Amino acid sequence: MPEHFQLLKTDSVTAARRGRLQTRHGVVETPIFMPVGTQGTVKAITPQHIQEIGAQIILGNTYHLNLRPTSELVKELGGLHAFMGWEGPILTDSGGFQVFSLAKLRDIREDGVAFQSHLDGAKLFLGPKEVMTIQANLGSDIAMVLDECPPWPCTRDECARAVERSFRWAKQCKEIATDNGFLAGGHHVFAIAQGSTFDDLRREAAESLASLDLPGYAVGGVSVGEPEPEMIKQVGATTPFMPADKPRYTMGLGTPPQILKMIALGVDMFDCVLPSRVARNGLVFTPDGPMNLRNEKYRTDPRPIAEGVTNYTSRFSRAYLRHLTVAGEMLSATLLTIHNLQFFIELTAQARAHIEAGDFGAWHRAWIARYEAGAAERLAGGK
C-alpha cells in the first residue's frame, strides 16, 4: 500500500514543507487552508462556491452535527459528503474542543466528558468510543482523536494530567478505529499534541503520540487566549518532535501572517473560522491588511476589494459591497465569505509554489511585511 502522505520537498531555509495527502475523497496538496463547515455548511456559501474558490478539503464539527441533525441521521442519509453535497475530503474534529468552549456543566472523567448541550441542556457524554463512532457515522476522511484541551493559563500539573489523559484517549481511539475497520478502510485518524506553554510537555506529548504511528498529527491548545508570540513558541516547541513523514495540522489558526509563520515552522494544514466569521461583519482581507468595508471612505469607491485578486466577488465594487453590508443584505455575507476564503486558500497555494521554487523564506517575510505595513497605514487612516 502506498504511503498516504508524500513529503515532496522541505525548504532549505525554513522548516516549510510541500506535501501531498491521499484521502478517500481525493488528494490534498499541502500546505493547505481548510474552510470550516460547522453545521454541515460552510456558512453563507453553496457547495458550488466552495469548489469554485479552490477548496481542496473542508471541516465539519462533530459536536454540532452530533447535536443536530445527529450523526445517526447523517449516516442514514449516506454520510456527511452526500448529506451536504460536497464530494471532496472532509476532516472532522472530535467535538472535544466545543465541549470545553460551548457546553454547560462539564465533568471530565477518565472515560470521557459528560456535559449538557448548549442548545437544549440535554445531558450528553463524549468518550473515545463516542467520538470515533460519530466520526465513522459522518464518514469523515480525517477523524480527530478526543483530547483534553487545558485552559490558558494553567498550572504545570493540570497540563501534565491533560497531556497524559489525551495520550490514553488517543491510544483508545486508535484501537477503536483499528477494530472497526475505520483505518483499514482508508480513513485517517490524527492525534493531537497538547502541552500548553510548557515546552517539555509539548515535546513529551508529540513524542509519545508519535509512538502510536497514526496517519497525522495536530498541535492543539493554541489560540486559546495566549499572546501571539506565545502561540508561535508553542507550535515551534511541538513540530520538531512530530514525525517528519506525517502531515501536521494546527487547529483553529489563524490570521494570514500567522499561517505563513506556521508554515515556516513546518505545519501543513490549517483551519479557522476567522475569514468566514469576519466576512459576515464586513471585514475583508487584502495583501495590504484587513479592510472594513463599512468605512464611509468606500462609499463611492469603484475599485474591487484588492487589485490582482480574482474571484467571483472581484467583479463587484467596494461601493456595492459596502452598500450590501450597510443594508444588512445576505449577499454581503456570501460575497465577502467567497473573497476571504479564496484569499486564505490562495495564500496557501502561493506558499506551495514558493516552497517548490525554493524562495519561501524571503517571500513569506516580504508578504508579511507588506500586510502589516498596509494594516498599520489603514489604522492610521490612509488607503
Add this chain to the structure above:
Amino acid sequence: MPEHFQLLKTDSVTAARRGRLQTRHGVVETPIFMPVGTQGTVKAITPQHIQEIGAQIILGNTYHLNLRPTSELVKELGGLHAFMGWEGPILTDSGGFQVFSLAKLRDIREDGVAFQSHLDGAKLFLGPKEVMTIQANLGSDIAMVLDECPPWPCTRDECARAVERSFRWAKQCKEIATDNGFLAGGHHVFAIAQGSTFDDLRREAAESLASLDLPGYAVGGVSVGEPEPEMIKQVGATTPFMPADKPRYTMGLGTPPQILKMIALGVDMFDCVLPSRVARNGLVFTPDGPMNLRNEKYRTDPRPIAEGVTNYTSRFSRAYLRHLTVAGEMLSATLLTIHNLQFFIELTAQARAHIEAGDFGAWHRAWIARYEAGAAERLAGGK
C-alpha cells in the same frame, strides 16, 4: 422603428397572451415572473444564481435605492446594471407604493408626496419629476410612473380623486421622459391603472391612460388587503380596457394559482416578494402546494423538495434543507430562494408553452386543481 412589444398569440378560450418585449438589455418572453431585487440584490442569491434560475428580468425598488445608496451614487457607478452585476433587463417601480406602505408622515399634494424616510426620519419628496429622474439615474429599462394607490377599502370619492391624480402624474411623467430623451433612448415607461373596487373607475383609469400611448400598462392597487375574489374581479375589470398591443403588468402578485388566473385574464408580467420572502422562513412551493420544511415529518426525508423539479437545490434532500432551516443557516435562505424563484419562473415558462400549444385553459385549471388539492391534503396532515 419596430414595435417594442409583439403580441405573438392570444388564447382562443381564455384571454391569455403570448408576447415578446424588447428592452435595452434584451428580450423578455411573456407571460413572465420577475424576481424582486429591492436593495440592488435579489435577497440571498447571487447574480449568477439569478441567471441560472432562468430569470429574464428583475425588479429594483426606487424608494429603497433612492434612500440607500442613493440614485446619484448608482448613476456615478455606471447605473444599476453595472452596480449590482446584472446584465439583463431591470424594471423599477416609482417608489410611490413604498411611500404609502413604509414611510412615516405622508403628505399627498398635487405635485407629489412629502414623507419621512423609514430609515432615519429624513424629510423627502417624490413627485413625477423626482421619480423619473431617479429611475433615469438607475438606468431602468422599464420605469413606472408615480401613482396614488388608495387604501382598501376606500370611498368612491377618494378613489376617483386618486385615479384623476394618477392620470395627471402619468401624463407629467411621460412629458418628462420625452423631454429628457428617456423614451427616445429605448427605455420604457409604464402607466398604472388604479380604481380600487369600482369597476367604472377601473375602466376610466385604463382608458384615460391608454390615450397617453405609453409602452406598457400596469394594474395597481391590487393585493392591498382585499379578498382574492375581489382582487381577481378588479384585474378583470381593468385588462379589457387596456391596449391589446402593449404589455400588461399586475404589480406585487401573487401565489402560483393567482398568477395563472391573471394570465388567463390577459396579464403578461408579474412580480412578487412572496417566493423569496417565505423561502427565508422555510416555506417552499411545489406542484402539490406549499410545503413547510420546518415540519418534523421531513426530518429524515431523503427526497428532493419536489419530484420533476430540477434546479441547483434539487440535489439536496428535504432532510438536509430542513436541517439548515432549523439550524438557522443562511444557506437555507439561498437554496430555498433558488427553488422558489425558479418554480415561479418555470411556471410562467410552462404557461407560455401551453398558450403556444393552444391548451392553456385546460392546463391552467388542472394545474390549479392539483396545487389546491395537494395544499389541502398537506394541511390535513398527509403528504
